[in-house]
Amino acid sequence: MRVAMIGTGYVGLVSGACFSDFGHEVVCVDKDRGKIDRLLDGVMPIYEPGLDSLVASNVEAGRLSFITDLKEAVPGVDAVFIAVGTPSRRGDGHADLSYVYAAAEEIAHALDGYTVIVTKSTVPVGTGAEVEKVIMKARPDLKPGVDFSVASNPEFLREGAAISDFKRPDRVVVGTEDERSREVMAELYRPLYLNETPMVFTSRATSELIKYAANALLATKITFINEMADLCEKVGADVQQVAKGIGLDNRIGKKFLHAGPGYGGSCFPKDTLALTKTAHDYGSPVRIVDAVVEANDKRKKSMAGRIIETMGGSAEGKTVAILGLTFKPNTDDMRDSPSIDIINMLQDAGARIRAHDPEGIEEAKKVLKDVTYCDGPYHAIEGADAAVIVTEWDAYRALDLSRMKEMMKEPVLVDLRNVYRPEKVREAGFTYRSIGRA
Ligand code: NAD
Incomplete structure (x- = not known):
């Protein structure tokens, strides 16, 4: 054809x-x-x-x-x-x-x-x-x-x-x-x-709605586990175990239950928002999706605060190494990536940013200002007061922690994708903060 x-x-x-x-x-x-x-x-x-x-x-x-x-x-x-x-x-x-x-x-x-x-x-x-x-x-x-x-x-x-x-x-x-x-x-x-x-x-209308319903449900799953992660931190539970414990139920399923900095990308943010607008126009609001949109926006904006807190309460004059800029690994897409809010807010708080991403740097240059782009993760962390894993690229999954500790000004690791085991990182002498794990 x-x-x-x-x-x-x-x-x-x-x-x-x-x-x-x-x-x-x-x-x-x-x-x-x-x-x-x-x-x-x-x-x-x-x-x-x-x-x-x-x-x-x-x-x-x-x-x-x-x-x-x-x-x-x-x-x-x-x-x-x-x-x-x-x-x-x-x-x-x-x-x-x-x-x-x-x-x-x-x-x-x-x-x-x-x-x-x-x-x-x-x-x-x-x-x-x-x-x-x-x-x-x-x-x-x-x-x-x-x-x-x-x-x-x-x-x-x-x-x-x-x-x-x-x-x-x-x-x-x-x-x-x-x-x-x-x-x-x-x-x-x-x-x-x-x-x-x-x-x-x-029918055409049904098909059009299927796409929005699918994306909204996936975004809801992510937002649900993100809110569970916050609750885990308060009550001393572990969100990864919660995700496993609920995900093994076939009615729930394991996928899209990874707590993180909030969903981004070229689809979920705009599609969830567009669905809420259509639903309101037709007088049939989708209140769950309204809440998802609001919770996710707040979450993306709250991540910089979490990083600053881990650095001891101030970012003024400090250098933060951002590992991963794209909204997820294996793409160069920067649209609505959580890294954008994180970097802008850290800069507003007085931090200097060094960043690495395996594929996203050219796209990042179009949306971010005053960032020092680095050749690799170790180059980015050189002299940094904190390193932050924003995107779980393979390149950040097995970092040499003792080498990192020697190269950084302060051994602080904020892991927004729960890539590392907390006890291992702390054993290596780091101040470590992840998502939804005590
Ligand atoms: P994109 O921005 O990467 O590509 C769109 C392209 O269309 C651009 O290259 C633009 O120059 C071109 N274009 C615009 N008007 C044109 C015209 N009149 N004639 C010829 N070219 C024209 O967008 P995308 O990410 O590929 O998304 C496209 C659509 O697919 C969106 O509706 C998106 O929501 C949907 N979608 C995207 C994904 C994804 O993962 N990116 C997944 C599923 C669905």
């Missing part, structure tokens, strides 16, 4: 490369010429494990190409995926759909035969219907269900494991109102039938 992917970011590029690897012919479109030029030179615009070789082999096989001009990409394809950003709208927190609608209008002008237009971006309930209206307005000559269909196909991949998530997903959700587009979508995902991936065909 032939596919056009509009938006060549984390989702569009991975989805496009994986569809081409399934054997489809895919053209990836992006307005950002720099991104397309880099891809044409074989350079990945993002860090995602395994992506460079997947892209290279499919480009070489002639199934994957890159272009800036949507008008050239759309004619003749079976499906056009909209995979552009849907960030939080400034001021009110609703999803900003301007990129989605702009892409839909451009697609409309390029349509030349029956095509399924698929929203892969995370979009609020009703967006598919709105996209259909945008297309009909731009092209009054076209009839939905006859000349084109609009389907919803939310993406559930995780950055850092995006390729395996796309190729071996827990499920594929497709929201469509007509049989013809259902057949196109089933054919596109047919290669997944081999691994018996469940296909959930549903």
Whole structure:
């Protein structure tokens, strides 16, 4: 089949490369010429494990190409995926759909035969219907269900494991109102039938809501264990044991029960907020998610205080080494990363920041000021009054504590990901603080 992917970011590029690897012919479109030029030179615009070789082999096989001009990409394809950003709208927190609608209008002008237009971006309930209206307005000559269909196909991949998530997903959700587009979508995902991936065909509105409900529930699980961690600290319990003790119950499950500095990233913060806005608009508030959003914001802002407290109550004139900047390991994505609030607040309190991240430094430079970036974790901790593990990259899992102690001004380790065993770190002579462990 032939596919056009509009938006060549984390989702569009991975989805496009994986569809081409399934054997489809895919053209990836992006307005950002720099991104397309880099891809044409074989350079990945993002860090995602395994992506460079997947892209290279499919480009070489002639199934994957890159272009800036949507008008050239759309004619003749079976499906056009909209995979552009849907960030939080400034001021009110609703999803900003301007990129989605702009892409839909451009697609409309390029349509030349029956095509399924698929929203892969995370979009609020009703967006598919709105996209259909945008297309009909731009092209009054076209009839939905006859000349084109609009389907919803939310993406559930995780950055850092995006390729395996796309190729071996827990499920594929497709929201469509007509049989013809259902057949196109089933054919596109047919290669997944081999691994018996469940296909959930549903209405467009249901599909749109599934994506937000999934992210909100995962964010709730994280926030729940984070609040349990705070309680553990007060009562002298251990949150990791609590997580294990509840997670072994199959009804609860082990995943997403790791206490930490609060969730960040390009999806959970904006999607939880957008869901609460939609729910309030429809007069059906999701109070649990309201509370999750508020608790997580407060949590991210409270982490700097925890670090300052561990340093003895003041950050003035001190040097803090930040280990890990991205919102999670194995990505270069800095969007809404907890490190941003932590660093800004430590700087406001008078601290100097030295930081290391295996992949995120270039993105970090765009959002942080006055940070000294270092080549490795030991370089970052040199002369520091405290080291803080913000992201649990493998590079920080087996640090040589005695070497660290010699290099630091003060042996203080704040472990916001519970990577280390408290007794071991204290034995090594450190003042140690982690999350939810006495
Ligand atoms: P991104 O910012 O990495 O990429 C979006 C790309 O779209 C950018 O390169 C931008 O230049 C391009 N673009 C915007 N308008 C365009 C247009 N009219 N024509 C061509 N290109 C255009 O975003 P992302 O992280 O890939 O997210 C995309 C969508 O997928 C969002 O709705 C997001 O919520 C959702 N999503 C993201 C993830 C994730 O892990 N990043 C996972 C699941 C779903």
